[in-house]
Amino acid sequence: MKSFVKVSAPATIANFGPGFDTFGLALEEPRDVIELSMDVYETVIETVPDYSIPTKKNAAFAAASSLAWKHRINTPFHMKIIKGVRPGSGIGSSAASSVGAALAMAVAMDNDVKDDELIQASSMGEKMASGTAHIDNVTASLLGGFTMVTSRSPVEVLSIPPDELPSFKIVVALPDMVLETRRSRAIIPKTVPIEKAVENIMLSSSMVYAMMKRDVPSIGKYLRDELILPYRKPLIPGYDRVQKAAMDAGALGVSISGAGPAVFAISDGGAKEIAKGMEAAFKSAGFSSQTFVTKPGRGAEVIEAR
Ligand code: HSE
Numbered sequence: 001m002k003s004f005v006k007v008s009a010p011a012t013i014a015n016f017g018p019g020f021d022t023f024g025l026a027l028e029e030p031r032d033v034i035e036l037s038m039d040v041y042e043t044v045i046e047t048v049p050d051y052s053i054p055t056k057k058n059a060a061f062a063a064a065s066s067l068a069w070k071h072r073i074n075t076p077f078h079m080k081i082i083k084g085v086r087p088g089s090g091i092g093s094s095a096a097s098s099v100g101a102a103l104a105m106a107v108a109m110d111n112d113v114k115d116d117e118l119i120q121a122s123s124m125g126e127k128m129a130s131g132t133a134h135i136d137n138v139t140a141s142l143l144g145g146f147t148m149v150t151s152r153s154p155v156e157v158l159s160i161p162p163d164e165l166p167s168f169k170i171v172v173a174l175p176d177m178v179l180e181t182r183r184s185r186a187i188i189p190k191t192v193p194i195e196k197a198v199e200n201i202m203l204s205s206s207m208v209y210a211m212m213k214r215d216v217p218s219i220g221k222y223l224r225d226e227l228i229l230p231y232r233k234p235l236i237p238g239y240d241r242v243q244k245a246a247m248d249a250g251a252l253g254v255s256i257s258g259a260g261p262a263v264f265a266i267s268d269g270g271a272k273e274i275a276k277g278m279e280a281a282f283k284s285a286g287f288s289s290q291t292f293v294t295k296p297g298r299g300a301e302v303i304e305a306r
Pocket of ligand 1: 014015020021022090092134136137181184185258259
């Protein structure tokens with residue numbers, strides 16, 4: 001057993017347009033950094049900055065403990081989570097903490113833990129945070145690049161690593177509001193019209209083809225969603241304006257990141273102008289926002305283990 005492990009795990013864009021609960025894209029920035037210490041008497045998880053989450057209600061606790069218990073390890077631990085990924089913003093905050101926690105625990109246990117087991121354990125964090133154990137964010141945060149869930153039980157995933165993806169910029173706009181994933185999942189209808197389902201099958205299969213062909217304009221073109229986005233849009237004030245502003249400024253495609261409220265655009269240039277346009281559009285809808293520009297990135301990494 002190791003006594004100290006430090007890892008990092010990236011923010012992610014789940015759904016990536018048409019792939020609800022299926023597609024995920026890891027972002028180069030921001031990342032959570034997780035420090036796990038095992039030589040302690042009591043299990044405590046602290047976050048920096050302090051989000052005042054009780055240890056046993058932290059997604060990271062669910063992820064790390066479910067993995068440890070499965071391996072019959074019940075040792076107390078201390079975890080410090082330096083939150084680079086803002087909670088409740090739609091860019092996979094609970095997933096980054098959960099993946100980081102599970103990976104750190106796996107390294108500390110000195111056991112050979114496979115990716116599907118790490119994804120399964122991390123999904124316990126998602127369940128604690130949002131009520132459902134969706135695995136699109138955690139898969140992308142663990143593996144990096146563009147990921148596709150092909151089966152949830154058993155966990156099976158496919159991925160295109162970041163160095164095989166085309167180069168494009170991602171502009172993310174985070175409005176100053178919190179939207180609970182639980183809430184934006186609750187408004188999704190249980191059944192969908194067949195023609196809308198067909199539309200999304202066309203878009204999602206074309207999206208995978210465009211990723212593999214490294215065809216950035218087509219990635220932008222297929223970044224649409226007929227199934228979920230129409231219901232979630234009303235939860236994000238000014239969404240249509242933000243989308244139009246980004247497209248007018250030269251974006252190739254725009255969508256909601258995960259469960260929102262973050263909105264993202266992809267581009268092959270002019271990212272600063274797009275960010276300015278998105279910010280101004282949120283402002284005209286009554287919300288200040290933070291924007292940043294990033295690109296597809298690598299997955300979770302071990303920084304130190306001793
Ligand atoms: N696929 C999930 C959703 C991601 O859209 O609800 C939540 O972060």
